[in-house]
Amino acid sequence: MALIQCVDLSFAYNGNTVLSDVNFSVQKGDYICIVGANGSGKSTLIKGILGLKKQSNGEIIFGDGLKSADVGYIPQQNAIQKNFPANVYEIVASGRLNKCGLRPFYNKQDKKIIDENLNLFGIENLKHKSFSELSGGQQQKVLLARALCSAEKLLILDEPASSLDPSAAADLYALLKKINDKSIAIIIVSHDLTNSFLNSKKVLHLENKQIFFGSVEDYIKSDTAQRFMRSVKNV
Ligand SMILES: Nc1ncnc2c1ncn2[C@@H]1O[C@H](COP(=O)(O)OP(=O)(O)OP(=O)(O)O)[C@@H](O)[C@H]1O
Numbered sequence: 681m682a683l684i685q686c687v688d689l690s691f692a693y694n695g696n697t698v699l700s701d702v703n704f705s706v707q708k709g710d711y712i713c714i715v716g717a718n719g720s721g722k723s724t725l726i727k728g729i730l731g732l733k734k735q736s737n738g739e740i741i742f743g744d745g746l747k748s749a750d751v752g753y754i755p756q757q758n759a760i761q762k763n764f765p766a767n768v769y770e771i772v773a774s775g776r777l778n779k780c781g782l783r784p785f786y787n788k789q790d791k792k793i794i795d796e797n798l799n800l801f802g803i804e805n806l807k808h809k810s811f812s813e814l815s816g817g818q819q820q821k822v823l824l825a826r827a828l829c830s831a832e833k834l835l836i837l838d839e840p841a842s843s844l845d846p847s848a849a850a851d852l853y854a855l856l857k858k859i860n861d862k863s864i865a866i867i868i869v870s871h872d873l874t875n876s877f878l879n880s881k882k883v884l885h886l887e888n889k890q891i892f893f894g895s896v897e898d899y900i901k902s903d904t905a906q907r908f909m910r911s912v913k914n915v
């Protein structure tokens with residue numbers, strides 16, 4: 681059974697529909713890249729999947745025991761997040777908060793997972809540092825480690841490479857591959873088509889409605905992709 685199935689989904693703000701006709705599913709271990717121009721509805725769809733924005737039409741069906749608390753999420757960054765006043769350990773650990781329920785502390789299992797993720801991303805030496813003092817690439821690793829503390833089956837990233845230099849972006853994509861190899865599905869919104877297509881298995885193209893959903897190979901051959909890639913190069 682699919683982890684997530686979106687059926688005839690639409691979203692609107694103040695009665696104005698910004699995204700419609702969305703029909704696709706996320707399977708266990710999938711790696712889906714969402715593409716589309718600015719304002720095409722990518723972040724809105726992700727907020728819908730996370731339950732942060734209610735759809736105006738259609739259904740989002742969760743399967744395979746997936747709950748929204750099992751989804752790791754890295755939002756599109758803004759300046760406020762970059763200056764967030766907390767240290768690295770506190771931020772990574774906060775990825776376990778939704779697993780604590782009414783328990784007001786992290787237990788042994790939580791601490792083990794927090795330490796494993798600090799190690800996985802090579803940031804254990806930064807754990808007492810303030811988040812705001814880190815480089816963009818280091819901050820991204822901290823946010824990934826935090827997201828993986830809650831992701832058991834699905835990780836969603838909204839433009840995670842936009843503030844990274846090419847080498848930090850390459851590191852990020854390598855880490856995502858490692859995560860996907862552990863059978864954790866990945867949905868990534870990206871304008872970095874070269875890297876995303878090298879790593880993804882499927883593409884979802886939005887232009888305020890669903891224009892394409894299928895394999896990367898089929899997408900690259902499609903007229904939609906040719907047109908979109910030309911428009912991106914012309915920006
Ligand atoms: N909170 C909001 N209130 C009103 N309109 C909104 C709101 N958030 C988004 N929109 C509108 O919905 C449309 C889709 O926005 P969305 O943020 O989903 O686009 P996007 O594809 O993620 O764009 P980008 O590539 O710039 O991040 C846009 O026209 C945007 O102006």
Ligand SMILES: [Mg+2]
Nearest residue numbers: 722723724756
């Ligand atoms: Mg967006």
